Amino acid sequence: MKLDVIFRVAAKIFIPFMLVFALYVQFHGDFGPGGGFQAGVVAAAMVIFYAIIFGLDAAQRIFPQRLVELMVPAGVAIFAGVGVVSLFLGSEYLDYSRLLHDPVHGQHIGILLVEIGVLVTVAGTMVAIFYSFIGRGR
Amino acid sequence: MIAANLPALQVVLPLFGAVLCAFLQRGILAWGVALIVSLAMPFIAAGLLIQVLDSGTISYALGGWKPPIGIEYRVDVVNAFILLLVSLIGAIIMPYAKASVEKEIPADRQAWFYAIYLLCLCGLLGMAITGDAFNIFVFMEVSSLAAYALIAMGRDRRALLAAYQYLIMGTIGATFYVIGVGLLYSMTGTLNLADMASRLGGIENSRAVLAAMAFLTVGISLKLALFPLHVWLPNAYAYAPSVATVFLAATATKVAVYLLLRYFFTVLGTVFAHKSLPIAEIVLILSLAAMFGASIVAIFQDDVKRMLAYSSVGQIGYITLGIAITNLAGLTGGIVHLFNHALIKGSLFMAIGAVFYQIGSVKLDDVAGLGKRMPITMGAFAIAGLSIIGAPGTVGFISKWYLVLGAFEKGWWWLAFLIVASSLISVVYIGRIIEVVWFRPVSAAAKRAKEPPLSMLVPTLLLVAATIYFGFDTTATAGIAGLAAELLLAGIR
């Protein structure tokens, strides 16, 4: 496959920033607009961008199909797992107050963990949808 | 700790099971996970029902946010009964599923099948347990999306069309539901069902609330396949994998009926009682249309699964008829038929699933003479068939008895006559299958058929035995249904 130099250079400049922006949106989510869903979509856009420029095979070498298929349930497992941990700590399902010594910190860390779960699932799902549509009929 | 957190576990366990299935990626391991989770469900549901019967309504604040601010899981007799029904059916199907799924689903998709199945179970249980209007929508879509995917896994290419058609109609239904909730939310400022009910006093005749009632009714009716909105159902049931058909036929529409009960009686009870909209009359007419129209269409089908699917539409008519009668006996009849029809249709579709497992077809011509090759399976089918007709000594009789009783209490003797008359139609279509199966020469397709493996036969027989048992001992079913009906009717006084 012939690679256009402009695309290749632009991709190399853009892709790190896309990942950083995804993480910014992720961790800024509890202070302003953002959160796991948006971050997941941005992170998935990075992979899709890479796949469009360098081809599906190259994208699947760094981001294999199997990993994507594991990410989808892994995120749900993180989310549901946080809830179950709070059950074991003696509070209600998804009540993060007892995750740390102080309820406010507990709520903070709880929502952060849940949002990471959301990030993993959303990014995985978006890439999985992209892979399965683009890989169709080849 | 476990007893207090049962409401959360009821929904979270299937979710976890689905995640595990997706991780394992091996059909047999995924089946093991699904089996363990499904078998645990009835115990949780029974625990909830016992707690409710002992000490009244359970309220569980998800995430520790107290209702009406946070999402509340609220269990009373009505939804504890539904939870038990869905979990029981889910548990009985799982041992049956192994052989059937191995035959019908490609090996690389089996783990996904079980994952999606558990997601569907999770969604249905969530819809039944939650006391938050918007949370119901989310769980409704979880279960519906899972159902579309399950149906699309059918081997026939028409399964894709059926799933697509269901997706379009189901999404319209869910969106109508959301419009209704949105209107109620803008009128009351709350999404908690109990809180909403208390805040609707005084504004029940405002146009927005009436419009909300209309949207909710149409939206939920699409999901439960009330007569003119049932178009998606026959194809979906006919082409889905056997296990999915059994599960969806026995549970999905029932949970939607529960939503209708919840909105008509608990949330919008004042609107329903006020009669500013002729809802009960409309439901009555549509139920009768379903009982006669769909059953007559069923007679002319030559695919047994499709015939049973149309019969399902007709039987849903009996359940909604109980809502339309709106007195204690009638509503008890409707709710008990919810349970009974799940048992009957479950066992009918299981028997037909076993036939499909053996001969790979359920066309009426192909099943001819099967009675001689698979006498136990076909015997089970015949008994469940008698039950759907409403023969005394089976569960079908119990539901119709209460419905007729309710009609007489209202002085609607003509309705009692129509209920009996419509049963005669089911005699025709069930009789047609029985005649073909037992009294015709063995067809070419059925030549080498034999009884299915025990793992399929035993759950079928268990379910059929239940249709007989609950036809004699009605304290558990009709008793609890009576309590549920009383609770619901208290909402419209």
Place this chain on the structure above:
Amino acid sequence: MDLLQAIVAHYNHWIIIFLMVSGLYIVVARGNMIKKLVGLGLFQTSVYLLYLSPGKILGGTPPIISEQHTVYSNPLPHVLILTAIVVGVATLALGLALVVRINEAFGTIEEDEIFAGEEDE
């Protein structure tokens, strides 16, 4: 004049009703399965607006408690609709996946042609 004012004052509802009805019309009237999904998306979008437009309170600030502000917009509809959008995306993805497979199985995504083909069998 009053009537005109009533119509103009509820302009958001008119937009919602227009989107809703046109979305439903596309779902019902078009035979192309992709177009049906587009109509479905339009229909769902109208519902998002139905929730969001009453959530905005005139003069309200974003709902972050501070001393200078007393009037806040209602954040709940946004949260609900974010969820509904996710559900909508999932539905659309599943619908498109089904259409792709229907195209592979039947060679067309026009409903008329598929049903005509089915009758010949």
